[in-house]
Amino acid sequence: MFLSSLYVWGHGSVSGRRPSNEDAHIIRDLKGLRQDLIDSITFVGVFDGHGGDRASKFVRDKLHLQLSKARIFPMDLKESLRQAYLNTDKLYLREEGTSDIYSSAGTTAVVCIHHKGMLYFANAGDSRAIVGLRDRGVRQITVDHKPNLPAEKTRIERAGSCVVMDDGDCPRVAGMLAVSRAIGDSPFKNCGVIADPDIFALREADADYVVLACDGLWDVLSNEDVDSLIRHVFTVAGKSTDPVFATQLIKSKLSGPDHTATRKELLQHAIACLVASSGPDDQLVKIATRIGEYLSQRQTSIQELATVFPEMPGLSSLECGEYKECDRSYKTVGQKISPEAVASYLLRLALCLGSEDNVTIVLGLGRKLYPKSIIVEYDSVMHPQ
Incomplete structure (x- = not known):
């Protein structure tokens, strides 16, 4: 956890169904990185590697340093x-020193800087940044750089390459690379793949929260899903930790003759179960898992789903790969609404909904979302006397 002037930052990451996690992330203050940097400058980022984790870890370690070296x-x-993006790309290509398609690597890079009342975003690749707006809406800040976007496709074709779109697969540069911008990916630099980022700015006053995440999350949860779930955590966390509370919520929707529960309601009930659970093997976690499986595969009819509350058949605990936060019990309200906890809820749902990729999330939750007592609690944990 990291507390800045306006946000409480945290992260979560899981290898999911992949044998290893190729993602990387960063959350840090750039203050003091140079002698003249005396103001707080929060720098956060998510880097979704491919071809191994060399590129994602390199960018995690070097991008903010290149940023601080810029004279302006x-x-x-x-x-x-x-x-910083272009220089980091050059440094990585030089260090890797190969154009062999089987031994080279690359990474997406989405970052956010919070400085003097503004949020600055930069992105290359298909990782994404969204913000929750003060009017309780959600806005996607970045553009997912997919090869089939008209401007991206035109650039790739002008470079003499092509975008292949086979049935059952995503669009790929030269039939191989699934993003049109990236840091690294030396073999594709002559195919129109660039590291030049899109850059956006937003007033801090407009954003309740910030989410940066790789496509492993966005493949299964929409911007609106994530917005609804984050806000629902704060709605239910302080109400009850009684298992009956969470199960009755969903049972009331599924017990009627027309079974009117929508996707949004089912996801909200799933996250309520995760918030109310006492640990990774809790019955409520199993309920949330079943809801996710239902929404993902529709192997169970909604009528059958209605019959399993509040009793559930045994389900194996969710495999969370290298993400140890999934095995933590969140007991107090402060723990349940921490950014790490909220990230763990989203990670669980992403896996239940069928995400087949690594999933990494960086969250900045606005201090104004929290009771003052919780901020004091966090501050005491981060800065013990």
Whole structure:
């Protein structure tokens, strides 16, 4: 956990159904990185590697350093970010030193900088940043750089390459690479794949929260899903930790003759179960898992789903790979609404909904979402006397 002036930051990551986790992330303050950097500058990022984790870890370790070296940083953050992406790409390609398609690697890079009342976002690849707006809406800030986007496809074709779109597969550059922008990916630099980021700015006052995540999350949860779930955590966390509370919520929707529960309601009930659970093997976690499986595969009719509450058949505990937070019990309200806990709920649901990729999330939850007592609790944990 990291507390900045406006947000409480945390992360979660899981290898999921993959044998290893190729993602990386960063959450840090750049203050003091140079002698003249005396103001707090929060820098966070998610890097979704492919071809191994070399590129994602390299960018995690180097991108913010390249940013701080820009002469115009932090006066011109947009241009500083652009230079940092391009310079980090050059450094990685030089260090990797190969154009062999089987031994090279690459990574997406989505970052956010919080500085002097503004949020600055940069993105290359198909990782994504969204913000929850103060008017209780949600806005996607970045563009997913997929090869079939008209401008991306045009650039790739002008470079002499092509975008292959086979049935049952995503669009790919030259039939291989699933993103049109990335850091690294040396064999595809002559195919129109670039590291040049899109850059956006937003006033901090407009954002209740910030989410950066790789496509392992967005493949199965929409922006609106994530917005609804984050806000629902804060709605239910302080109400009850009684298992009956969560099960009665969903049972009331599934017991009627027309079984009117919508996807949004089912997801909200699933997250209520996760918030109310006492541990990874709790009955409520199994209920949430079953809801996710239902929404993902529709192997169980909604009528059959209605009959399993509050009793559930035994289900194996969710495999969370290397993500140890999934095995933590969140007992107090403060623990249940921490960014790490909220990330773990989203990770669980993503896996239940069938995500087949690594999933990494960085969350910045606005201090104003929390009771003052919880912020004091967090501050005491982060800065013990």
